[in-house]
Amino acid sequence: QVLKHFVMANPKNTEAKNLLAKAYEQLGYTAESSVWRNFYLTGADELRNGVADSKGSGGMMNLDTLLNMPMDDFLKFLSIKLNGMKAENKNMTFNLTFTDSKTNYTIDLNNSVLNFKKGKMASNPDAALTLDRITFYQIALGREDLSKMEAAGKVAISGDKKQFEDFLTLLDQFQPKVNIVTP
Structure with missing residues (x-):
């Protein structure tokens, strides 16, 4: 003691x-x-x-976890990662089309809350992205850069790309390795 x-x-x-x-x-x-x-x-x-630095690792999610995570669960996870204070007074809507599962989602940020709807597309989104599920997971977790993935042909974006990039900055990056016995 x-x-x-x-x-x-x-x-x-x-x-x-x-x-x-x-x-x-x-x-x-x-x-x-x-x-x-x-x-x-x-x-x-x-x-x-000491405590190992895990920056850039995307948190505790490894690739196997991502490969087996349903989109609805991942979008719920993103709603947890949303920093409500940063998202205050922001309204954003995005359409997502996933090429591998052939599903559509609308994600809507309003009143510092992130909601999503499967199978629906907003009539006037800020941006629309077409990509595969794993690419979206990697971009949303901060493991991959949106512009690099677009240049590589893995993402097609229409509308205001900057608005989606701004949305990504509203997501907290959790530090899974924390000090246990030292300050």
Whole structure:
């Protein structure tokens, strides 16, 4: 307990961090609960090696997860990623046509809320995109650049491309790896 307070007060003190890491490691080895074991050993690893940077990784979603995620679920996920404060007073509507599944969606941003409708197309959208599902996932997660994908022929955009790019900036990028035992 004393070492934990010492590390929190002075996170640059390598000697205290190493001592606390040894203590956590021993607690992890003796823990009967696998959850507590993982907490302790993760804490020890963080004290010794720090937290790995995951910027540009698109969060915790790997390609297998994306390949198996239905579009409705992904659009719900995007609505969670929408930063309501940034989206305040913004109204945007986009038509999405997915070439691989031959489905259409309208996504609508209004009152800091993102809604979507399957099988419907807005009559006057800000922009319309035609692309495959995985390309859309990669662009929305920030793993791929919209302009590069358009230049590569993976995306066709009509309407105001800048408006869709502005929409992408309203989505928060979650940091899946966070500090557990250090400030």
